[in-house]
Amino acid sequence: MRNLLSIEDLGREEIEAILDRAESFAEVGRRDIKKVPTLRGRTVVSLFFESSTRTSSSFELAAKRLSADLVSVKAAGSSVDKGESLKDTVATLSAYDPAAIVIRHPYAGAAQMVAGWTAAAVVNAGDGKHEHPSQALLDVYTLRRRLDSLDGRRIWIVGDVLHSRVARSDVLAFTRMGAEVTVCGPPTLIPRGIEGLGCAVEHSLERLEEADVVYALRMQTERMSESFVPSLREYAANFQINSRRLHPRQLLMHPGPVNRGVEISGEAVDSPQSLIAEQVAAGLVVRMAILYELLAGAERPAPVPDDGSGAPAGPTPIGQPA
Amino acid sequence: MRNLLSIEDLGREEIEAILDRAESFAEVGRRDIKKVPTLRGRTVVSLFFESSTRTSSSFELAAKRLSADLVSVKAAGSSVDKGESLKDTVATLSAYDPAAIVIRHPYAGAAQMVAGWTAAAVVNAGDGKHEHPSQALLDVYTLRRRLDSLDGRRIWIVGDVLHSRVARSDVLAFTRMGAEVTVCGPPTLIPRGIEGLGCAVEHSLERLEEADVVYALRMQTERMSESFVPSLREYAANFQINSRRLHPRQLLMHPGPVNRGVEISGEAVDSPQSLIAEQVAAGLVVRMAILYELLAGAERPAPVPDDGSGAPAGPTPIGQPA
Amino acid sequence: MRNLLSIEDLGREEIEAILDRAESFAEVGRRDIKKVPTLRGRTVVSLFFESSTRTSSSFELAAKRLSADLVSVKAAGSSVDKGESLKDTVATLSAYDPAAIVIRHPYAGAAQMVAGWTAAAVVNAGDGKHEHPSQALLDVYTLRRRLDSLDGRRIWIVGDVLHSRVARSDVLAFTRMGAEVTVCGPPTLIPRGIEGLGCAVEHSLERLEEADVVYALRMQTERMSESFVPSLREYAANFQINSRRLHPRQLLMHPGPVNRGVEISGEAVDSPQSLIAEQVAAGLVVRMAILYELLAGAERPAPVPDDGSGAPAGPTPIGQPA
Numbered sequence: 001m002r003n004l005l006s007i008e009d010l011g012r013e014e015i016e017a018i019l020d021r022a023e024s025f026a027e028v029g030r031r032d033i034k035k036v037p038t039l040r041g042r043t044v045v046s047l048f049f050e051s052s053t054r055t056s057s058s059f060e061l062a063a064k065r066l067s068a069d070l071v072s073v074k075a076a077g078s079s080v081d082k083g084e085s086l087k088d089t090v091a092t093l094s095a096y097d098p099a100a101i102v103i104r105h106p107y108a109g110a111a112q113m114v115a116g117w118t119a120a121a122v123v124n125a126g127d128g129k130h131e132h133p134s135q136a137l138l139d140v141y142t143l144r145r146r147l148d149s150l151d152g153r154r155i156w157i158v159g160d161v162l163h164s165r166v167a168r169s170d171v172l173a174f175t176r177m178g179a180e181v182t183v184c185g186p187p188t189l190i191p192r193g194i195e196g197l198g199c200a201v202e203h204s205l206e207r208l209e210e211a212d213v214v215y216a217l218r219m220q221t222e223r224m225s226e227s228f229v230p231s232l233r234e235y236a237a238n239f240q241i242n243s244r245r246l247h248p249r250q251l252l253m254h255p256g257p258v259n260r261g262v263e264i265s266g267e268a269v270d271s272p273q274s275l276i277a278e279q280v281a282a283g284l285v286v287r288m289a290i291l292y293e294l295l296a297g298a299e300r301p302a303p304v305p306d307d308g309s310g311a312p313a314g315p316t317p318i319g320q321p322a
Numbered sequence: 323m324r325n326l327l328s329i330e331d332l333g334r335e336e337i338e339a340i341l342d343r344a345e346s347f348a349e350v351g352r353r354d355i356k357k358v359p360t361l362r363g364r365t366v367v368s369l370f371f372e373s374s375t376r377t378s379s380s381f382e383l384a385a386k387r388l389s390a391d392l393v394s395v396k397a398a399g400s401s402v403d404k405g406e407s408l409k410d411t412v413a414t415l416s417a418y419d420p421a422a423i424v425i426r427h428p429y430a431g432a433a434q435m436v437a438g439w440t441a442a443a444v445v446n447a448g449d450g451k452h453e454h455p456s457q458a459l460l461d462v463y464t465l466r467r468r469l470d471s472l473d474g475r476r477i478w479i480v481g482d483v484l485h486s487r488v489a490r491s492d493v494l495a496f497t498r499m500g501a502e503v504t505v506c507g508p509p510t511l512i513p514r515g516i517e518g519l520g521c522a523v524e525h526s527l528e529r530l531e532e533a534d535v536v537y538a539l540r541m542q543t544e545r546m547s548e549s550f551v552p553s554l555r556e557y558a559a560n561f562q563i564n565s566r567r568l569h570p571r572q573l574l575m576h577p578g579p580v581n582r583g584v585e586i587s588g589e590a591v592d593s594p595q596s597l598i599a600e601q602v603a604a605g606l607v608v609r610m611a612i613l614y615e616l617l618a619g620a621e622r623p624a625p626v627p628d629d630g631s632g633a634p635a636g637p638t639p640i641g642q643p644a
Numbered sequence: 645m646r647n648l649l650s651i652e653d654l655g656r657e658e659i660e661a662i663l664d665r666a667e668s669f670a671e672v673g674r675r676d677i678k679k680v681p682t683l684r685g686r687t688v689v690s691l692f693f694e695s696s697t698r699t700s701s702s703f704e705l706a707a708k709r710l711s712a713d714l715v716s717v718k719a720a721g722s723s724v725d726k727g728e729s730l731k732d733t734v735a736t737l738s739a740y741d742p743a744a745i746v747i748r749h750p751y752a753g754a755a756q757m758v759a760g761w762t763a764a765a766v767v768n769a770g771d772g773k774h775e776h777p778s779q780a781l782l783d784v785y786t787l788r789r790r791l792d793s794l795d796g797r798r799i800w801i802v803g804d805v806l807h808s809r810v811a812r813s814d815v816l817a818f819t820r821m822g823a824e825v826t827v828c829g830p831p832t833l834i835p836r837g838i839e840g841l842g843c844a845v846e847h848s849l850e851r852l853e854e855a856d857v858v859y860a861l862r863m864q865t866e867r868m869s870e871s872f873v874p875s876l877r878e879y880a881a882n883f884q885i886n887s888r889r890l891h892p893r894q895l896l897m898h899p900g901p902v903n904r905g906v907e908i909s910g911e912a913v914d915s916p917q918s919l920i921a922e923q924v925a926a927g928l929v930v931r932m933a934i935l936y937e938l939l940a941g942a943e944r945p946a947p948v949p950d951d952g953s954g955a956p957a958g959p960t961p962i963g964q965p966a
Contacts, residue, residue: 034363041709042678043678054414058418069709071704088901089697092697094921095924097678256410257411280417351741356687375717579736602735603740603741606739606740
């Protein structure tokens with residue numbers, strides 16, 4: 001695995017290898033010193049052209065917990081203001097010889113392009129409406145911990161599927177792991193031909209009770225002014241996930257940030273069946289695992305830099321997952 | 323001590339314990355390696371919903387000098403732009419299992435609310451017009467170094483007391499440490515009933531010579547348009563602290579940033595009796611002490627993580643205050 | 645060397661000492677652990693009042709690779725918003741006892757003023773139209789690696805010389821290193837009396853073939869509205885550096901970010917004779933060398949803090965350039 005650009009590039013075994021690695025980092029997170037020396041002295045670039053709290057902070061903390069040095073570039077306040085092209089920005093940052101570049105960009109395919117311009121491993125942290133593979137991996141991780149296996153599980157993804165890179169990556173990842181996926185939303189918000197990804201399509205919540213897992217998508221409020229929905233109120237009346245519609249047996253997910261009272265009710269967010277906080281926690285360990293697999297995995301078999309403990313460097317140094 | 327939300331929660335002995343700890347960090351600051359390993363592998367979140375140079379940079383540097391990993395979230399450029407609620411932002415960041423969350427927020431009581439939503443220690447770095455307890459502690463620290471004790475000292479706090487969280491926290495802290503506090507300003511800028519906190523009230527500087535310490539508050543220029551003062555010029559004529567009004571025996575303080583020529587004259591800022599630079603330096607060591615007391619104090623008696631020196635971990639490892 | 649404010653302060657030997665040091669850091673950059681412990685436990689402040697990707701990120705990464713703790717203050721979102729004076733901002737940051745302050749500011753002479761207000765070493769990262777000395781040093785470094793020596797080399801600096809701090813610092817540095825420098829641009833963009841710095845002046849590219857090195861300057865698009873050039877199109881017609889004008893024997897440089905199609909053509913940027921990516925890579929190691937020379941050089945002969953490896957501290961600890 002050289003880059004993480006799309007769930008399409010990953011087989012079931014590769015996904016499982018990342019999730020297993022993430023489990024070992026979850027164990028590190030329960031220690032007092034939540035840190036391993038794996039990437040000490042190596043550089044990770046975080047390059048975000050769209051605002052983000054959870055994705056950027058979890059990638060950045062993941063890099064720090066792997067002991068990497070971090071260069072964080074946000075679009076505002078950078079040379080991007082001066083109209084520098086993406087290619088030149090990447091060339092600039094690549095000149096520091098970073099081990100990885102984590103990129104979020106509003107254009108579909110941006111991460112793929114970046115991968116062609118740099119020797120660093122490229123991680124797609126969201127490219128337009130295309131994909132958000134680390135989100136899908138953390139979603140699978142979260143479900144696997146609860147359900148043991150996704151095989152035969154029925155997962156409904158509800159809401160604005162059309163504009164959602166999360167939906168696209170999740171459909172790919174959930175089906176690859178054996179789940180039966182249904183996407184559901186008003187016809188204006190379901191992309192034509194999405195059945196081609198291997199999912200079913202519904203336009204109402206009538207049969208929601210079939211689902212084992214309900215995954216609510218964020219509704220951008222600007223969709224209303226863009227006429228995709230007549231009003232947020234009408235959208236909520238037909239598609240909001242709330243405790244009236246949700247069966248206590250069902251698990252609830254959301255990629256965040258939530259719009260309480262729009263695509264999801266506040267009480268549903270805070271209910272025991274909500275996995276939303278678990279998803280965020282999963283984000284950190286899954287992103288550690290992604291960086292580990294890309295930078296310290298197979299092609300680099302003995303990444304045993306000094307761990308700062310003074311202990312001799314060996315095949316399984318202290319504080320490093322075996 | 324689980325959180326630092328308000329000076330009201332602190333007894334004199336607790337304040338003194340923090341200040342004594344801060345003295346030990348001042349000693350660390352005089353070394354070549356101004357760093358201790360106390361919080362190595364633990365995470366501190368800095369969450370600022372208002373702009374700040376000195377408070378955010380001193381908390382962040384304090385965390386780094388304690389060897390913590392830092393996650394810094396500013397309101398601009400974060401999911402807060404997307405209208406995420408404070409509760410959800412805190413839930414997100416709490417999912418990383420941080421040791422502490424340092425929060426500044428425009429609403430009074432915000433830090434208290436956050437403390438109810440997270441297992442992390444919460445440090446109030448300013449909540450609306452309510453409190454700014456770390457500022458008050460660094461102010462007491464600064465005065466204690468100069469005056470040895472605050473008992474019986476007369477401290478005048480001058481200016482916009484009404485909108486000042488610093489004034490509120492300082493009145494509480496100074497009186498708790500035995501000082502006699504007077505607040506002074508035009509009636510429009512003195513909150514009704516403030517005598518209830520144990521201070522006297524004055525509406526002119528006529529008797530300023532009584533003070534041992536003069537503490538000038540920042541005048542927000544927008545107060546003029548809000549009609550709290552007729553003009554900055556008239557305010558300055560009546561309440562500006564300058565060398566004509568200040569006796570050379572008196573000490574001068576200000577929380578910064580100063581408006582030279584408004585609430586304080588430039589020459590007063592730069593005079594030998596000004597403690598303003600000492601206050602900033604105190605901010606760093608007092609904030610290290612706050613984080614230490616919350617995260618490595620009584621309930622965690624043996625915080626002796628590896629110090630990176632290769633020396634055996636013992637009860638008083640190298641580079642850690644005894 | 646106490647500060648780096650201007651190339652004017654540096655003799656040829658001092659420049660060569662910095663470049664030699666930078667070579668040793670280039671060697672560190674080829675290791676797996678691209679990091680040395682030189683500044684462990686010391687603080688570097690990065691204070692940028694203008695937006696920047698490459699200069700701020702390379703100084704910040706340089707500080708991290710030297711193991712310093714970094715405090716990064718950008719003008720937006722800081723107390724600077726509240727109208728704090730530069731002097732007070734510097735006093736605030738100096739109270740943390742930083743080893744160095746790296747400053748970019750829109751006013752010529754700002755770095756010099758800052759140096760008078762702080763005990764920290766001050767590095768000028770660009771002060772208005774005055775100087776950008778670290779850029780000039782990395783440019784000399786890049787050329788020295790390619791040409792071995794600058795003695796007798798003919799370097800043309802082409803474009804908006806009038807507004808360019810890079811041009812000013814480069815003319816000084818290149819001539820000091822023995823090169824023959826020509827500045828070239830329309831008369832409106834060449835400052836009067838620049839010959840006094842020891843360079844020739846041209847107003848057309850007719851004799852560009854004389855040059856061994858062509859250094860294109862960035863054209864700010866706002867210069868057009870300010871009437872310095874009639875149109876970007878006409879400027880490009882007369883002064884754009886492109887493969888039609890460039891001889892394959894000539895080397896091409898640019899300080900970035902480039903405006904493809906304005907002062908330089910895209911194909912020229914990407915051509916084998918372009919040193920632009922090498923310049924960025926040089927920026928990192930030269931800035932490490934600048935911080936090293938200022939903070940760990942002659943007047944501090946034995947900067948051998950613990951390197952985290954557990955090895956005994958000696959005159960040449962592991963991971964530190966000899």
